[in-house]
Amino acid sequence: MAGVGSACLAIALLTALYAVVASVYGARSRRREWISSGRRAIYCVAALSVAAFALLEAAFLRSDFSYALVAEGSSTDTPTFYKVTAVWATQDGSLLLWVTLLSLFSTAVLFVTRRSLRDIAPYATAVLGCIAAFFLLLMVGWENPFDTLAMPPAEGAGLNPLLRHPAMMIHPPMLYTGYVGFSVPFAFAIGALIARRTGADWIRATRRFALIAWTFLGTGIMLGALWSYTELGWGGYWAWDPVENASLMPWLVGTAFLHSIMVQEKRGMLKVWNVSLICATFTLALMGTFLVRSGILDSIHAFGASTIGVQFLVFIGLVIAVSAGLIIFRLPYLRSEARLDSLLSREAFFLLNNLVLVGLCLVILWGTFFPLISEAISGTEASVGPPWFNRLVTPLALVLVLLTGIGPVLAWRRVTPASLRRILVVPLTAMAVALLALLAFTGAAESPASLAMFCFVAFVLAVVSQELWRGTMARRTMTGESWPRALARLTGRNRRRYGGYLVHAGIAVLFLGVAASSAFLDQRDVRLSPGDSFKLNGYDVTYREATAKLGGDSAGTGAPISFGAVLDVRKGGKHFVLRPSRNYYASPDPSLGTISRFFEGEATSEVDVRWGLTRDFWLAVRPDIGSLDGPIREADAKFADSPGDVQALIVAALAERYRSNPPPAAFRAIASPLVVWIWIGGGIAVLGALVAAWPSPEARLRRVRSLYSARVGQELSRA
Amino acid sequence: MDPARKRKLRLVVALTAALLLATALIYTSFSASTEASKPSEVKPGRSYEVTGKVVKGSIRHTGDDLRFRIRDRDGTDSVPVAYTGVVPDPFREGREVIVSGELKNGTFVAERDSLVTKCPSKFTKS
Amino acid sequence: MEYALALLVLAALVAIVLWLPLRRRGEEERHDETLLAELSAAKEAKYREIRDAELDHRMGKLSREDWRSVDRDLRAEAIEILRRLDRIEGRSPEGGMDR
Numbered sequence: 001m002a003g004v005g006s007a008c009l010a011i012a013l014l015t016a017l018y019a020v021v022a023s024v025y026g027a028r029s030r031r032r033e034w035i036s037s038g039r040r041a042i043y044c045v046a047a048l049s050v051a052a053f054a055l056l057e058a059a060f061l062r063s064d065f066s067y068a069l070v071a072e073g074s075s076t077d078t079p080t081f082y083k084v085t086a087v088w089a090t091q092d093g094s095l096l097l098w099v100t101l102l103s104l105f106s107t108a109v110l111f112v113t114r115r116s117l118r119d120i121a122p123y124a125t126a127v128l129g130c131i132a133a134f135f136l137l138l139m140v141g142w143e144n145p146f147d148t149l150a151m152p153p154a155e156g157a158g159l160n161p162l163l164r165h166p167a168m169m170i171h172p173p174m175l176y177t178g179y180v181g182f183s184v185p186f187a188f189a190i191g192a193l194i195a196r197r198t199g200a201d202w203i204r205a206t207r208r209f210a211l212i213a214w215t216f217l218g219t220g221i222m223l224g225a226l227w228s229y230t231e232l233g234w235g236g237y238w239a240w241d242p243v244e245n246a247s248l249m250p251w252l253v254g255t256a257f258l259h260s261i262m263v264q265e266k267r268g269m270l271k272v273w274n275v276s277l278i279c280a281t282f283t284l285a286l287m288g289t290f291l292v293r294s295g296i297l298d299s300i301h302a303f304g305a306s307t308i309g310v311q312f313l314v315f316i317g318l319v320i321a322v323s324a325g326l327i328i329f330r331l332p333y334l335r336s337e338a339r340l341d342s343l344l345s346r347e348a349f350f351l352l353n354n355l356v357l358v359g360l361c362l363v364i365l366w367g368t369f370f371p372l373i374s375e376a377i378s379g380t381e382a383s384v385g386p387p388w389f390n391r392l393v394t395p396l397a398l399v400l401v402l403l404t405g406i407g408p409v410l411a412w413r414r415v416t417p418a419s420l421r422r423i424l425v426v427p428l429t430a431m432a433v434a435l436l437a438l439l440a441f442t443g444a445a446e447s448p449a450s451l452a453m454f455c456f457v458a459f460v461l462a463v464v465s466q467e468l469w470r471g472t473m474a475r476r477t478m479t480g481e482s483w484p485r486a487l488a489r490l491t492g493r494n495r496r497r498y499g500g501y502l503v504h505a506g507i508a509v510l511f512l513g514v515a516a517s518s519a520f521l522d523q524r525d526v527r528l529s530p531g532d533s534f535k536l537n538g539y540d541v542t543y544r545e546a547t548a549k550l551g552g553d554s555a556g557t558g559a560p561i562s563f564g565a566v567l568d569v570r571k572g573g574k575h576f577v578l579r580p581s582r583n584y585y586a587s588p589d590p591s592l593g594t595i596s597r598f599f600e601g602e603a604t605s606e607v608d609v610r611w612g613l614t615r616d617f618w619l620a621v622r623p624d625i626g627s628l629d630g631p632i633r634e635a636d637a638k639f640a641d642s643p644g645d646v647q648a649l650i651v652a653a654l655a656e657r658y659r660s661n662p663p664p665a666a667f668r669a670i671a672s673p674l675v676v677w678i679w680i681g682g683g684i685a686v687l688g689a690l691v692a693a694w695p696s697p698e699a700r701l702r703r704v705r706s707l708y709s710a711r712v713g714q715e716l717s718r719a
Numbered sequence: 720m721d722p723a724r725k726r727k728l729r730l731v732v733a734l735t736a737a738l739l740l741a742t743a744l745i746y747t748s749f750s751a752s753t754e755a756s757k758p759s760e761v762k763p764g765r766s767y768e769v770t771g772k773v774v775k776g777s778i779r780h781t782g783d784d785l786r787f788r789i790r791d792r793d794g795t796d797s798v799p800v801a802y803t804g805v806v807p808d809p810f811r812e813g814r815e816v817i818v819s820g821e822l823k824n825g826t827f828v829a830e831r832d833s834l835v836t837k838c839p840s841k842f843t844k845s
Numbered sequence: 846m847e848y849a850l851a852l853l854v855l856a857a858l859v860a861i862v863l864w865l866p867l868r869r870r871g872e873e874e875r876h877d878e879t880l881l882a883e884l885s886a887a888k889e890a891k892y893r894e895i896r897d898a899e900l901d902h903r904m905g906k907l908s909r910e911d912w913r914s915v916d917r918d919l920r921a922e923a924i925e926i927l928r929r930l931d932r933i934e935g936r937s938p939e940g941g942m943d944r
Contacts, residue, residue: 001847002847003846003850003851004848007855008851008855011852011859015863018863033868034867036866037865037867041863116882116883117883199883199887200887200890201883201886204886355733355736363744366748370748374748374752380754381755382749382752382754383753384752384753385753388748388751391747392747409906410906411906412894412915414907414911414915415907415911416911419905419906420906422905423905470905474904475900475903494900497897525783525805527783602811604808605808666783712927
């Protein structure tokens with residue numbers, strides 16, 4: 001079946017190229033049938049990609065080791081969940097996932113716009129076809145997921161244990177959905193530029209796609225952070241690693257885009273800015289995909305020079321050149337239709353928020369590419385670390401959070417200054433109260449930046465609550481409805497606005513968690529023998545006993561050996577038990593001794609975290625298996641040729657030896673306050689995005705429409 | 720103030736802000752950066768961020784200390800490293816690592832917790 | 846062998862799907878239809894803005910004078926859109942009922 005898969009990709013490539021040609025021809029000659037054919041070509045690409053993807057998944061699920069990819073990345077003892085997700089752990093498989101998602105999104109948007117945007121859609125089809133063709137070309141030409149092995153091995157290499165974590169497996173599809181989602185507004189922006197229809201129509205048609213992409217990308221970033229937090233290395237959720245930054249940058253610019261398109265929809269302003277932003281977002285998304293594969297930047301994720309780095313670079317260069325060229329040539333069509341009425345308006349503050357977000361992105365871009373920049377300028381390769389990023393990002397983040405509170409308070413076009421003063425009384429009071437409370441009852445003053453952030457968060461939450469309150473009150477005076485009904489109606493009819501406010505609240509809560517956990521965490525590294533204890537952050541931690549388990553650990557990763565510890569943690573009347581462990585996977589290296597290889601393969605830390613609303617207690621263990629070195633080497637010599645079940649017995653005996661008489665183990669304990677609010681805040685933001693993206697019911701619209709059109713029509717006849 | 724002058728003023732303010740940001744970027748990054756270098760290039764007297772491979776057979780865990788030798792990616796000369804702190808999961812002989820510290824008496828004394836190990840190849844044809 | 850066969854079969858299937866629309870020849874793109882759809886969308890967006898402005902006024906963000914001025918501007922823009930719509934639909938300005 002691998003041949004069928006390869007054929008699907010080859011035909012898909014040709015079909016994508018046809019889509020480009022047919023759509024452009026149809027657009028230029030105004031022949032609808034060619035446009036329709038081009039659109040169908042994209043539908044075909046989607047069908048072929050899905051088919052290819054299904055074939056690949058099937059191969060993984062039945063552990064068909066004639067597929068090179070399956071032999072590399074899976075094994076018969078990999079749990080089913082990880083078999084399914086191992087597909088995109090490989091380069092080839094992830095490219096196929098990208099194309100599949102892209103073609104599905106393209107199908108969706110082209111189907112929805114098949115009767116509208118007649119001038120723009122064909123060119124958008126062509127752009128989407130080009131992008132799909134590029135990724136398909138990468139697979140057909142260089143990284144074919146359907147490569148077969150002449151002599152299939154009996155057993156696969158298995159999924160790298162570091163990747164056997166649920167968050168880590170869902171993280172790539174989320175990120176790719178985000179990247180792919182942004183290609184839709186990008187394609188329509190290019191189409192709008194080519195077709196000279198630079199009004200707000202391309203925005204209206206692709207707004208939801210941009211929002212969905214933004215949501216998925218944000219979720220993907222958070223999943224990555226969550227994975228980072230629960231894996232050893234640092235117990236932190238963000239390290240300003242180039243690959244992390246590569247996914248954050250398009251998200252930041254995408255956020256700016258979501259705001260500035262509203263300005264174009266309402267006032268016809270910022271046209272040049274918007275097309276530039278979406279081109280930048282898409283370029284950064286491509287760069288995000290590329291950075292993971294190129295090895296040009298040293299990072300914990302750098303996977304070494306790969307075979308497709310150059311091609312990506314060429315494609316990104318092409319995208320930048322075409323975007324810039326089009327924008328410059330179409331400048332006359334991108335003139336603003338209106339001017340800024342007042343600085344106290346949503347438009348002005350959206351522009352400000354855009355500047356801050358783009359500024360953040362530029363800072364991160366600079367820091368991420370600094371090794372290359374410094375090498376170009378001074379000849380030596382230098383890099384900047386987390387302290388530099390934190391120093392520059394913190395003030396910008398503070399301004400951003402403040403703006404998320406001011407934006408909702410304003411109105412379009414202008415706000416009466418006196419009214420503004422009245423409206424800000426409650427939120428400013430809330431901020432002052434928060435400030436006083438924090439100064440009086442907590443040690444928050446030790447970190448001025450965190451203190452400021454807490455106050456701004458209080459401000460934002462107060463603003464959002466007030467908006468909901470005042471809106472409901474206003475609605476009640478207009479319609480006399482009851483409280484709950486008025487609130488439901490208010491948010492139901494203004495989903496974009498109130499969904500947006502909810503997102504702001506979520507982001508504020510997220511920053512609350514970030515500020516608290518980064519400034520006020522407590523950490524200790526200790527060596528303990530059973531019975532020893534230590535104190536951290538008011539907690540008493542006692543190492544009760546060691547554990548040793550074989551074959552089948554709680555995280556479902558299918559690990560052979562698991563050495564761990566059981567610790568009692570007490571504070572006041574509270575008591576909980578933590579069981580961190582370390583998994584040792586067998587190494588396939590034949591040069592190691594028969595028993596040593598069980599201990600010399602990959603090892604992962606299975607951290608135990610006690611989640612809490614006020615603070616997380618995080619514990620990791622590093623058992624000292626050095627004491628077993630002697631017995632292991634003895635066993636290597638004695639049992640060099642023993643069959644598998646005898647080996648298992650020996651390993652079990654060694655494990656029991658560790659458990660009954662464990663040498664001191666190294667522990668790292670971290671108590672970080674309010675970390676869980678980062679995830680909660682993110683969840684609230686996602687919820688808000690869903691509310692904002694949810695389509696309004698047609699019936700209600702029609703009723704309102706006829707009411708208003710009657711009124712406007714009256715005036716028309718009077719005019 | 721007439722609208723045209725208002726716009727000019729806003730433009731000036733925006734450009735000034737951009738200039739300030741750029742200056743902050745350039746100044747802080749060049750002064751706060753650490754130089755990446757190879758093990759064969761380290762000299763005593765200043766701190767380096769060294770990238771290299773862990774020499775096979777050189778890893779010794781003694782209590783809290785980790786000792787190993789680090790060599791150039793494409794070379795054989797190696798430098799002994801004394802490290803305390805968190806050891807990342809992928810750390811293993813033959814792997815590429817990044818560690819910051821200073822050369823003292825012939826041993827590269829590493830900063831605490833500065834050891835970073837690159838994830839094993841996920842995206843290259845093995 | 847399997848590859849070549851699959852190639853042929855898939856190519857044939859795709860070619861059929863892509864060729865079907867091409868049988869309907871000579872349907873010119875009507876510029877009017879596009880403009881109609883775009884103007885309708887713009888009209889709905891404008892109505893939403895009028896509603897939002899009223900809500901903003903009731904919530905106290907806009908004083909009565911400010912709101913009147915904004916409302917006036919928005920309605921004028923709405924009227925303009927309706928005029929352009931009517932011109933395309935070839936009707937004289939009356940109370941607008943929508944399709």
